[in-house]
Amino acid sequence: MILHVLNGDALLPNFKRCSFIGDVMIWRECLIEGPLMAQTEVEFWQQRCAYISNTYQVPRAEYQHQVVEKLYKIENPAKYAEINLWFEFDLFCQANMFYILHRLAKSNLSNTTVYWVQPEQNSVKEFFGGFGNINNQQLKDFYAQKVPLKVSDLMFAVQVWEAYSANDDQTLSQLIDKAPSVFRFFKEVFEAHLQRNTDDFTANRIEKRLLEAIQNGVSSEIDLLHRFWENESIYGLGDLQIINYLNNLQQKGWIFELSLTDAGVAALYNSTNSFSF
Structure with a gap:
């Protein structure tokens, strides 16, 4: 079995037209902002629900249905032989992807290969309009060039998520120079994240x-x-x-x-x- 995790709804129409085989999970969160620290997964999603509801006026029942109820697809990842993460290089996508990787890493993936489907970019400063704005052949090409993630890559992702979610800038700064090569543009993206953190009197x-x-x-x-x-x-x-x-x-x-x-x-x-x- 194959699972595709898409970062948002924009990709879905073109994705369907490509007739990729497998289950689909739409990721509809924005872990680039809001509370990220919690003692349990239940508490984490309760905090996220409250934040999204209060900030963007999303009804809590809708959040529960569109986000939390979809998590079952990654609760038992071992049932899939292949999990494909369709995430781009920007911080919005990376924050979401590192959460998913840290969660997948908690499971036995000895019979599962996790892949990252990456866009084609030569620089993170190069504007990319998103997977949802490219043609079907480009999507098929990106899928054909998907990058497998090793166990060591997932372990690195766990470290990143733990530091990122705890707002531990010191640890994250140390990880920036240790990123495996598969995480392209990691340094630039997470340096940009660190530059969001300043005091109340200085513009980030x-x-x-x-x-x-x-x-x-x-x-x-x-x-x-x-x-x-x-x-x-x-x-x-x-x-x-x-x-x-x-x-x-x-x-x-x-x-x-x-x-x-x-x-x-x-x-x-x-x-x-x-x-x-």
Whole structure:
């Protein structure tokens, strides 16, 4: 038996047209944000449900159905001879994939091969529109070139998830230079993650990009989103996540509508020498 884990619904229409054999699980979470620390899996998903419901006004019953009830497909991975993870290189995808890998690693996979279906990119800065926006032949080519993950790769993924979910920047920094070669662009992606973590008075990398775009002049919120995606596709943030960041900037008093406040200018200035891109 074969299982395909797709990161979101966008890929599904083209995926079906390719007639790939196997079961399909749609992953509908965004572990790039929100609470990640919990003592048990039950507590973890209760926290996630509360966060998504409160942040994005998703009814809890819908979250339970669309996310939690789908987890049964990876609860007993040993029944599959092959598990294919269709995840891209950006941080949004990587956070989700490392959670799944850490969970798979808890099972006996002696008769199961885990594969990562990767897009074709020469650089993580190279814009990739997502698996859902490519043609069927490209999907088939990516699938044919899927990369097998060894037990040691899964063990590394466990370390990454544990450090990432605990917000343990020191351990994650140490892992950056130890990543197996199969995890392409790991260094760039998780350095970008670490640059999200700053104090309350200094703009982090994402906030800095948004403040810069606003300072340079934007005509609308949509214009601002496109400016951000052009420069920071490494994060893989969707419009809802970026709008969430904008709401936080409003709450901090750094922006008013689409203009910087004096406090926003100060926050941007304080972050000027913090990052190199």
